[in-house]
Structure formats: C-alpha cells, structure tokens
Amino acid sequence: MIADKLVQEFKTVVGGENVWTDASDLHVYSYDAAVVDPVRPGLIVRPTTVEALGRTVRLCNDNGLPLTVRGAGTNLSGGTVPLPGGVVIVTNGLNTILEINEADMYAVVQPGVVTAKLAAAVEAKGLFYPPDPGSQAVSTIGGNVAENAGGLRGLKYGVTRDYVMGVSFFDVEGHLVKSGSRTVKCATGYNLTGLMVGSEGTLGVFSEIVLKLIPLPAHRRALMAVFDSLEKASETVAAIIADRIVPATLEFLDNFTIRAVEDFSKAGLPKEAAAMLLVELDGHPSQVEEDAARVESLCRAKGATSIRMAQDAAERDRVWAARRAALSALAQLKPTLVLEDATVPRSRIPDMVTAIQHIAERYDLTIGTFGHAGDGNLHPTILTDRRDRAEWERVEKAIDAIFDEALAMGGTLSGEHGTGIAKSRYLEKETSAGTILFSQRIKRAMDPNQILNPGKIIAVKE
Amino acid sequence: MEVLARLMRELEDQLVVCMKCGMCQSVCPVFDQTGREADVTRGKLALLSGLMESIFDDPEGVYARLNKCLLCGSCAANCPSGVDVQEIFLKARAILTGFMGLPPTKRLVLRGMLANPSLFDRLTEWGARFQRIFSRPVNDIIGTSCARVMSPLLQDRHFRPLAPVPFHRQVPSVDRPAGASGRKVAVFTGCLIDKLFPNIAHSTLKVMDHCGVGVFLPENQGCCGIPALSSGDLDTFHKLLDHNLSLFEAGEFDRLVTACATCTATIHEIWPRMAAKRQREAAARLARRTMDINQFLTAEVNYSPPADAPEIPRRVTYHDPCHLKKSLKVFSAPRDLVQATPGCRLAEMAESDWCCGMGGSFNLQHYAISKQIGTKKAAQIMDTRADVLATGCPACMIQISDMLSQAGAAVAVRHPVELVAEALDP
C-alpha cells in the first residue's frame, strides 16, 4: 500500500485525473503480451508533460518505490510486468511528434508516439522510417527503442537501433541526460544512446528520441514462391543473398503455418507445400524489376513448385495478407500462444526448422514456425492451453530445448522480443558469467536502489 | 466473491481466447481518447478474468468500466485471436446486473417502458408534444434543437427532436403482395426510425414499391432489445424477443429488412446467440433471413433510378456505422446506392469507419468522451466540403447531427434510402 500522502504528491505532479489506485485499474497493469504470471502494482501514473515524467521518476526514487515504464504493453518478454506494489508509468500521454525535419532527414518524438502513426506522418512527406514490428499499429517508439524492436524489413534496413540518433532520458534521480545529436556524425561523449537502446527501462526513462529517416523507396515488387521441401526454400534464400540481392523482406512460412493460414483465410495456398517464401524488393524501379526477375529465376532454378509475382497493389496486398494472417491463423487454434523468437545464422534455418519439428514431436506439442528468413529470425509459435498443467510443463521444456538448439547453432535467444523476465535466466548460457557481472555493475552504478524496472534482463542479486 | 466467480466461469472458454496482444488499442475509440487500459478490450477482458479467478474483488468497478464501452465491435473485427467480444460483454453485463441488481432508473425505463411497446409509444408521443415548449430550433439544415433552459440530461446537446407523429401512427401496418420483382420483405422499423426519423421508414416503403417488392409491416412492433441487453437486462430482452418473434413469424416474406444498422446487427448477430432456449430456433430462422436495406437493394433487387429522375447535384460523404461495416461487413452497398442516385457525387472522408461515438446509452453516461469522439468525426466530415452526410444508422445520425450542429456546419444528415427515395418523386 502506498500511503495517501504520497499518492497526493504524485497527484500534485501529474494532476489528480492521471493517478489511478482503484483495484480495477491496478489489475489491468499487471500484465503485458508475454505469457508470464501477472503482478499487481500499487499505483498507476500517466504524466502528460516531460517535466512531470522526470518528477515522477524522482518521486519514486526518493520513496524507494520500484517503477516500470509502460508504452503499449505489447512486449513479449514480461518487460512491463511491474514489481508487487510498484509504480507503473504510462507513456501514452506523451505522444507528440515534435519535429519531422525533411532537410536533415530526422524526426524528434516523445516516447509514447505510436510507431505506425510516425511511419505514416513521415511517409506523407516522402520519407521513410523502416522498422516495422508486427505490433506497429499500437507499439510506442519508447517501447521499440527499449526493446530494440525489429520487424519484417530487418534484412535490408536493420532494426530500431539503426535509426536511433539520440535519446534524452531521465536517470533514476530525475536528472535529464542527453545523448546523441541531430547530426549524422556525433563523437561527443560516451555513446550513451547505444547503451540505452534495448535497456528495457532498467537504466533510465526516455523522454525524447531523435530518429533517422531515409528517402521513401520509389518502387516495390512482391512475389511468393512455394516449395516442396525446406531445403529448397532455404537454398533459395542462400542463393538470393549470394547473388548480392538484398530484398526489403524475405519471409518464411512452414507447412503447419501455411495450413493454418489457408484454413483461416481460404486464400488458395497449397496446403501440402513444405515451405513458402514471400519476397519484397524495393528501390529504384529499374533495379527492382531487374532484381525481381533474378529472384524469380533463382526460385525456379531451386525447384519452386509455383511462383506468383504481384502485378499491382491489390495483388501485392494479397501476397502479404498470407503473412499478416499467420499469427491470427495460429492464434485461433488454441487458447494460449507462445511466440518465441530464437534466431540463428541465416544458413542454419533448415536445421533450425527441422530441430523445432523434432522438439514438437518429442514434447507432443503443436508448433507452427514462420518468420524472417532473410535474417534468420524465426518465430516458433507454440499453441497450447495454459490451464493444462501437464502440457504447460512440456511447453517450458520445449522452450528450453529451442534455446539450446539456437545457441548450439551460433544463434541468439531473442532476435527482437527482448529479455525481460521471460529470458533473463537463460542469459548467462548465451553470454558469460563476466557479462552478467559487468551488466550488474552497470545497473548498480546507475540505479543503486533498484528502482528502475528491477529484475528485467538481469536478475536482482541481493 | 465466490458466487460471482462461479457465475463468471460461464465465460471462461471465451475469455481464454484473448492472448493479451494489445492490438485492440489501435481501434478502440474510447481508449483513443482516454489512454486507459481499463477502457480497452484487453483490459476489460482481464477484469472479467480477474473476477472469475477471484484475483481481486471490485464488481462495481468492473461494471463501471465494462459500461464505458460503445459496443461498436471495432475491437472484435480487428482481433487477431477472434475473441467474441460482443457476446462476452453482453453476457458479462447480464451476469453483473443479475449479481448487483439493475439500478432503479434503468429498471424504470427498461422494465416499465421498453418491455411494453404500446406504453413506450404513448409516452414518447407525450414527449413529442411537450418538447417544443422546452427546446428551440438551432440548425435548420440539420434539423436539430437545443435546450431552452439548462437541463442536466440534455446538457449542451443539439438533439434531433422527436417526430410530431411517429411513423407507426402514420402507417400502422402494411401487407402488400410482391410486385414485379416477385419478392416480398418484412420491414422491421426500429425505435429510432419510428420516433425520430419517420421519413426513413416512408422512404423505405416508397423504394420497395418502386422496385416492385411487396411489404409486410406488422402493427405494434417492439424494440429490437439492444438497450435492454446492453444494460444487462436479459428478462426484458427475452420479453421483447417473444413479442417480435410472434409478430414476424405470422407473416409471409422472404427477407426481413431494416434501415437501422443497429437493429440489423442485433437481429442478425445477437438474437440467435442471446435468445432464451425456447426462442433460439425461431430467432435463428429469422436471423438468417435478415438483411440491411442497402444490401438488399443492391444485391437482391438490383435497384436503379427511373430514367427521368431529376438530378440534384450534391456532394455526399458516407460514414460507416460500426454495426454495418464491422458486424455485418456491409460497406460498399450504401456507397453504391449513393452513387446510383442522380446528381450525387461521393467524396470519401478520412477514417470513414471510425466510430461516431454514439454507442446508445454510452452517449448518456459518458457524454464528454462521446463528444470528443464525435467532434473529430464532424471535422473529418466538414473537411470533405460535402453538402450531405449519408449513413445507414439512425443512431449515428443522431450523434453526427449533434456534432455537426454544434460545429455550426451546413451539412444535411440523411440515410442513403432517403436519398434514393428523393430521386423517385421530387
């Protein structure tokens, strides 16, 4: 319980209507999109000015209250599950796009700006903000930066990290720290921006973010290729890259996912296909057309059983509808969906898909796999019912096994969903004891009282 | 707490379908205004699960948040997991109302008036006679009034007045055989059309006549029941269903049409699911035959205007009622009708399928939020520089009239069927 007097102080800072303490309000900030146990906070605060944000952080620190910043609460690793009785700071009241600079090609935004809204505003000016997580219709830029979110365009355009030019943030005492700049080059001071990207609210609270923009590609072309074996699909991916073609997106769906999508949307996909690749090229029209023709012939040479090249925007939409429907189609099959994102070097995709299939058999589980073939980031999606205790235990074992496989292939636990609480206990496996120690020391130096989202990324050591 | 948890368990299988992805935040008009998780579907479902699992105990708080909802179905239409939001919300409202009791004012309105169609009719006629005394006209093009004296219920609303004589007084019943088309429809009038927009009903009859379609319009029709259901009053809903089913079961027709998006969606989607066991079969039978009027005119009788129809040059913009677009997936038919009308040119507004913020009793309970949502809609309408706003739902027409009128806009508000009828005889 947070004392009434303290609640009153929060109200003075952010306004009475932006502080919530009802049992019902507390309950709905106990979870995020990850399949982890909910934890009830003690207070919800929604600052609507940057100044109030800083003072809120300081008030938490002064009173020893652990705080968790929350954007849209869509992360898949428990990053916004608060500490018991802690404070949740909601950022969606800070949602102003402060500047879109066309001459210098950058944007300055508040942390609660929704990704898709920024992308649309930027596109209206003929510019492009490429990171496009599947949640972009709701996710916030603050959440994207704090998770180093990826998306479909990672292969060619990189991930959120590659677009963050600077971050201003409040340290735990509420001091405003500025890092980076609005210039392409910046060699001033430590690279604090680099440290803050992917920090999951454990080192500071973002107040303003400067993002790099690039010109909007003039032309796009999408195509879909179907294969009767995983190896052929994977060889095609390798061949495209070897041919020095870098598609904007290069997506993969396995047989289980294809069948689920077809049952769900009746789009006319071949249910017997072992794998499907969806490719989109973008850039200068003549280059795009040339590359598209090359990709088509590579698919054919590697034995694609059918290839569909989108001729217009409507057909392009139809090609992508299959990919967009993947998560929905799988979600409808069982009550609980665990979306993993183990990532391997691109060339190991067939091995990884096969390994996942074996894991599904070994633990008697339903797993559909789709994902970003171009960058090796797969989404093995486990379909289950959390209420079924016995099955849930097998799910947990399967997740361990998937991580082990990914690491054995030189991959990583998470390509884009972050560590949070869901993966923190695996971190040492991928890195080293020294890494954990180093990270703990950084954390302790910057947040001695364990106020900033403690327990995320690295477990709290007493 | 135990009792409520047990009651809630009825919803368990539907509640677990939500995977907490949060994608509903992008489409919920209420959340768009407030930014509060408890106002968006994910939060509301979590509250219901919380009660079910006895994680916390705040039935009043949950009930209040559950009612802060337009029942617009935007979230359901967009949900990747296919959560049956509408049904969960309606059942949950019924469970909580049963658990806590219907508040006295709602009890009076729903049980005392709505459940009794002829009494309800008499009372609203009374109201129509007196409203002139208490209100004054403010906008002639839209046809709205505002309160002459400060009134806590009306606040600063620019409301559509009750019609001096409701439709059912002007045309108590019709039973006209099929004409040239060989088709015959039953017409379900709906409360708002009957009492506020009789011209839509007259237009409906006129257009059916033009298309050679016979009409069965039974006397003493009741409300579709959605106000009762959204207040969690299953008893009144079932009573109204009994009343309406027996009226329409008696007629001969091949389709039941309504010009009210909310009535159509209620009959088509909700009657069969929320009917009492004894009613389920009849409700399903009727639901299968029920269709929106725009869709009927374009898909089933291929409406076209007479060759000598006068051309009235008008710029028309169309608002998608949630219950047409999201519940019934009807969105091109009304546009086709507008475009088929001589002189009408369609000018699309931005976000034409964003809810207008009406939501029935939501507008009464949360007028401030409703108004914020509606004000944005009014601005988007005015940006099109249209002369006419067309939309397929009288509830949207009330809200949009209020918002346009408050914005001082010179935009007429019409049902597509009214536009069609105007072209038939000027």
Ligand SMILES: Cc1cc2nc3c(=O)[nH]c(=O)nc-3n(C[C@H](O)[C@H](O)[C@H](O)COP(=O)(O)OP(=O)(O)OC[C@H]3O[C@@H](n4cnc5c(N)ncnc54)[C@H](O)[C@@H]3O)c2cc1C
């Ligand atoms: C359907 C679906 C699809 C998804 N697809 C993708 C995908 O393709 N790629 C991908 O990478 N992810 C994906 N995700 C995961 C998720 O959407 C991303 O991690 C996203 O970046 C989270 O944004 P958010 O605003 O919801 O952040 P939240 O979940 O609210 O927060 C995430 C983390 O950021 C911290 N944080 C938020 N704001 C601030 C701030 N101002 N200062 C400091 N810390 C802050 C929080 O404390 C938390 O640790 C998907 C999720 C869903 C549900």
Ligand code: SF4
């Ligand atoms: S979009 Fe559907 S599944 Fe996702 S949180 Fe909302 S209701 Fe639940």
Ligand code: SF4
């Ligand atoms: S029905 Fe409409 S108002 Fe209610 S939760 Fe869904 S989107 Fe929001």
